[in-house]
Amino acid sequence: MRKWLKVxxxxxxxLIWISDFNASILISFLWIILHEVTHILxxxxxxxxxxxxxxGVLGAKAELIDIDEQSERNKLLIYLSGPCFNLFISVCMYxxxxxxxxxxxxxxIIINLCLGAFNLLPAYPLxxxxxxxxxxxxxxxxxxxxxxxxxxxFSISGVLFLLFNIMLLLHKVNITLFLASILMAYTTFxxxxxxxxxxxxxxxxxxxxxxxxxxxxxxxxxxxxxxGLVNVLTLVDKNKFNSFYVLNEDxxxxxxxxxxxxxxxxxEYGNITLEDYIKIRKKH
Numbered sequence: 001m002r003k004w005l006k007v008x009x010x011x012x013x014x015l016i017w018i019s020d021f022n023a024s025i026l027i028s029f030l031w032i033i034l035h036e037v038t039h040i041l042x043x044x045x046x047x048x049x050x051x052x053x054x055x056g057v058l059g060a061k062a063e064l065i066d067i068d069e070q071s072e073r074n075k076l077l078i079y080l081s082g083p084c085f086n087l088f089i090s091v092c093m094y095x096x097x098x099x100x101x102x103x104x105x106x107x108x109i110i111i112n113l114c115l116g117a118f119n120l121l122p123a124y125p126l127x128x129x130x131x132x133x134x135x136x137x138x139x140x141x142x143x144x145x146x147x148x149x150x151x152x153x154f155s156i157s158g159v160l161f162l163l164f165n166i167m168l169l170l171h172k173v174n175i176t177l178f179l180a181s182i183l184m185a186y187t188t189f190x191x192x193x194x195x196x197x198x199x200x201x202x203x204x205x206x207x208x209x210x211x212x213x214x215x216x217x218x219x220x221x222x223x224x225x226x227x228g229l230v231n232v233l234t235l236v237d238k239n240k241f242n243s244f245y246v247l248n249e250d251x252x253x254x255x256x257x258x259x260x261x262x263x264x265x266x267x268e269y270g271n272i273t274l275e276d277y278i279k280i281r282k283k284h
Contacts, residue, residue, distance in 0.1 A: 027104070028111050031089070035082045035115060042081040043067060046074045071213075072134050072239065079130045086116030123153040124187040143234040150192050157184035206241065216241050223247070225254055225275040229266050232257070232274065246274050254278050 048067050067075065090112035097105040122132035129149055136145035157180075164177035210216050219240040223232060225248050236242050236259055244262070246254040255278050257265070265277050272280075 027107050028115075031086065031108070031111050031115060034089075035086055035119075038081045038085040039078060043078050046070055046078065048078075072137070076131060076134050079127045079134070083116045083119040083127055086112040086119070090116060121156055122149060123156040123184050124149075124191050129153060137237075137239070141235055142238050146191070150188055153184060153188040153191075157181045157188065160184070206238075218243065220245060223274065224249075225278065226273055228271045228273055229262060229269075229277065230271045232262060233266065236262075244274075246278060248275075255281070 048070065067078065070078070090109050093105050093108040093112065097109060119126050120128040120131070122128045132152070133145050133149050136148055140148070160177050160181035164174060164181060167174050167177070206216065217240045219237045220243045221235055222245040223235070225246050232244055235244075242259040244257045244259075246257060248254060254274075257274070257277070265272075269277065269280065
């Protein structure tokens with residue numbers, strides 16, 4: 001299932017829930033489109049280009065290229081722009097509603113408040129999951145950041161499923177909670193499965209990022225020589241050029257492996273240990 005479709009399904013479920021408050025689906029459709037337009041405008045401001053624009057039941061989903069080559073600050077602003085737009089509009093509509101007591105403004109308040117808050121949840125495939133990842137990467141390795149986000153995403157899915165069952169016991173069927181829970185769990189599972197491919201893909205994107213920005217930060221990690229090459233790959237920081245200092249149990253320095261060499265070693269020798277690779281390298 002393509003990412004834009006999963007997000008649209010999530011938003012559809014949100015709007016079904018919102019409609020329980022007698023909010024208009026047509027108005028909801030409008031604000032979701034404007035939510036996406038905000039993402040597009042901010043991304044364009046930072047030089048991102050469109051791959052394609054997908055129109056769904058609830059609005060548009062823009063697939064942007066070059067977004068992973070943006071700085072962490074720029075990516076954070078891009079992902080935050082949509083939810084912040086909804087929350088800002090909600091505040092504006094509330095102020096207007098104080099003077100003009102029309103039902104339209106009340107609906108806009110509820111819709112934007114729900115869309116903004118819901119999209120900030122750190123659960124896949126919502127904006128909040130990407131925002132949370134970016135914040136975690138500042139403190140943890142990419143793999144651990146993904147793992148933490150996946151756990152929280154599964155937890156949110158579980159909470160929604162629990163709420164569905166509680167309401168079921170109270171003889172109130174809310175299918176929205178059930179479907180949202182299943183879709184979040186499914187999307188999180190897909191994210192978990194493709195983490196390794198994301199890491200590999202990000203390593204090749206660094207070339208374009210280096211050309212665009214003319215520099216790149218370095219990161220060095222000391223690692224035990226009994227680790228396999230795949231385990232080393234999971235420690236790669238996708239935003240920096242990585243170097244690994246190989247040490248044995250006596251803390252003796254055995255050599256340095258840079259990430260470009262790591263890729264070549266995986267292609268040529270497979271998932272051998274660092275110890276075996278160092279021996280092979282010495283023979284050559």
